[in-house]
Amino acid sequence: MKQFVDWDIALSTAKTLTPAGPAISGDKAARIVEELRIAGGQGLVEAEKVSKLTSTAPSTTLVVDRGGWAKAVSQNFQAMLPTGIEVPGAVPVIAGAELGAVLAVLGTRVLGQFDPFVGPRLLLNAPTITQIRNELNLNARDFYLWIATHEQTHRLQFEHAAWIPGVMQQILGTLFEPLADSKNSKLELGTRLKAMKSEVSELTSIMSVLEGHAMVVMNDVRSIGSIKTIRRRFEARGENRSLLATLLGKLLGMEAKALQYKRGAKFVRHVVDEIGYEGFNEIFTARELFPSSEELDHPERWLARTR
Template identity: 30%
Template sequence: MSADSDSGTDEVPVGARIDWSVAATVGRRIARPGPRTTGYTLNQAREELFDAARRAEAPVREVTGLADGLPVPAAEVLDRKEWISAAAQSMSSMLGGGLSDEEKPSPSITGRVSGLQAGGLLAFLSGAILGQYDPFTPDRQSGADGVLMLVTPNVIAVERAIGAVPSDFRLWVCLHEVTHRVQFSANPWLRDHMLDNVALLTTDTGESGAEALRRITESLRSGRKRESGVLGAMQLLQTPEQYEAFSRMMMLGTLLEGHADHVMDGVGPGLVPTVGRIREAFDKRRNRPQNPLQRIMRALIGMDAKLAQYIRGKAFVDEVVATVGMARFNAVWTSPETLPRPAEIDEPRLWIDRVL
């Protein structure tokens, strides 16, 4: 028996075994500093992001028809190290399977090693995240689930890189992230749906290495149609139940991101004068060539799959809204059963026929 053995860990979600305090510490230590800027410019950007997040709420609610009458919580405007701390807390909550701090296992050698690895990933992501709606972390002011986070140095870095008008770019970023806040605020069941599927994905199946190898070999021999790239690897490596949960999460993410992009196109031209230039420059930046290390990291964390989500999801929302209108489209938020299925994302008429 190794020093890392812990009786009963089979019942503990994999994510709960990661030492997230180590992840946060390591991530903060190795995170790259933000762009050089004066204190005045940094404070001005922070204040403008606070204000932009507040101003974005009303037009997003008007276009979507969601969350009307609910309170508008303030956003949290963070630096990279603050985002790492918040993200580690969120990951602990999301991947902990609902366990309280007292129920989670004591930190172990494996947990600390996993924490080191997670810290490296958080450090990498801390330089890429512009904004994020986190449905798993309580708002510090209201105590309600969910907080909108905006990462000031990254916003400044990108607006400089693409030559955007700062005030326009900051509002543009907030429109996207506020749409996510509206989605979850108006439909609280989305959070539980995500947690249920994450629990399936992170549960230790008890499958031995030999059993997993046999299952993968049989799948390869069967000739069944599989996805390509990272998605195909996930399909092979996960149990059928886990892959179904993974597919549901992918479809939900595709809907959420596509809906947010649709809303940005609907709201943006009236609020952001240079939205056309921002969209063009931002898309070029997202698709520009990366060095080999960046390409590997993008593949490992699924960033390319996420970019595909924006495109497929927006096309789905665009077509459904154009066909039936936003009010009827909003039936998609009724329950897990009304979310689009994989075949329906690329054939919106199938979703319309099934749900409407």
Template identity: 30%
Template sequence: MIDWNVAVQTGTRLVRPGPQVSQAEAREVVEELRGLSRIAQGHVRKFTGIDGEQNPAPATIVDRPGWIRANVDGFRVVLEPLMERLAENRGSGGLSGGPAGAVFQAVGSRVTGMQVGAILAYMASRVLGQYELFLPPDPSGRAPTGRLTLVAPNIVHVENELGVDSHDFRLWVCLHEETHRTQFTGVEWLRPYVQEQMTAFLLASDLDPAAMLNRLREAADAVVDAVRGGDSSLIDAIQSPEQRKILDRLTAVMTLVEGHGDYVMDAVGPQVVPTVAEIRARFQGRREGGSRMDKTIRRLLGIDMKMKQYAEGSRFVRRVVAEVGMDGFNQVWTSPETLPTHDELREPASWIARVVGTPAITAPPSRNGTGPKPDAADDNDRSA
């Protein structure tokens, strides 16, 4: 289905080089990011009230090719159930066999590998960091199931372009990513739930050749629409009807998770990141810019839509915390049943009535009284 070696080779060949720095400067950036990731751990745990992984390792610092290789490893883990389904279909005669079929599959997997590599090359110059949920299993069983990764060249590039304080910006990014580590290590059911939904999404793929051809036609139409300035994305175009239902659940939980990260990175307060307001304003202005081609690619890959969803998640978190406090908001992590629906993300009072079950009260946005006001701008992404 996908030649992963080709994906890595293509991605690392196409990715743009990062900013030019000396070896001494590079070592300094790596060491500071590792240290700041540890500092962020304490701030996030104290502010959110969530007990995450105890004594977690500092962040893994990578360059752009390293990010590509890490994500290919993650894709292989995520797609394993679908690979097994395809193998079963081949064994039962569900897919074409024989020498001709083998040649077709080999060529097709290389083409798909190049496509995946090209997308990863584009993303590798934009992503500042991520919490990697899916890693190849550790034979010893001692390694953690997830890993916090920061892309040093992208962080340096963005802080230079924005002209912001480098220490504050790096800590600001670490606060966001450490929030994700805290979420997925402190809420024991969250990672299995996301993995379960992703597996269901993949297994709902329609492997019938005629249906797959129809998906490809819809994908081509999406490309044309995006180039013309429309809102179509490849992700929407290639889904089966059953996948759309599953993706709604995935989108809801990821909107919450990302919105929570955005809220925390701003709300921890100026005592921790003195120039947070300036960083947010400049970062937001940069995100809304870009060339026409860049905006087209972002629409096509669904990045712009994702950012709108994350802003919605941040508004939800901010308003719930303002009404019922952090302890009331943290009831969202009780079980999958206490996650907000799409409608509740837009109407937080509905979630409060259903889950918290108490009249809304006026409470400070955080335990230390800091944080953005209820109507503060919060649209953010981790892309450069």
């Protein structure tokens, strides 16, 4: 049975097209891996301290090269999509090649990823972290902790809003399941997207809040001495979006603007400044407490509705 994406093609394409990363000695590589593992644990401590959320669930931290990153991310994305959907023709091969090309590009940009679908586990992309740290001339310990805090905030989000992965899978299932036996899956996918504006809008809102919240938390860590330098140089480098947000955006045809950290971060910053992190954390308790697309750009309206 053919799935919508040929995952073997996606992974092999990603591994073929992705550059290996900076050339470093074995001893230095081992030291970076160990420092990233330590940062993973410290990042959870900082994320809990700032966000006022706590974790009790086990999680694995994986420090990977770009090939390992592509494999883990493919597993994550595969777990999100509904199973048992037969797609005729060359659609799976084409979709797999396209996704693999996207992974190859993102593998040189995305620093980390929290995976709630397989694991749960934290992925840290060692070659890309090293490359960007060198390019921006950043303090290694501070940069590693900054990244890890962001990703561990996602861990806390998914633990306290355990309903979110199910909503993602539900929306994707609603989108893909009618495509079984379709003669033109791509054309019908576009038609389905137009008919699912409310679902796509909800998923956009969820992703924007999750990414924005993680950005606000990581930037509120006080123990990172060079955080102002990191923020300034990183922001000058350009907008950065998570892998999950980018892949969902490509798959669902969402506008890039709706998935940038900036939109969600502005919402979260406003709410946290008004009612604190403890007040903001109520958002994770129920699906209906997440903002609408309009409320995302007007947090005062969300506050009026929920307080």
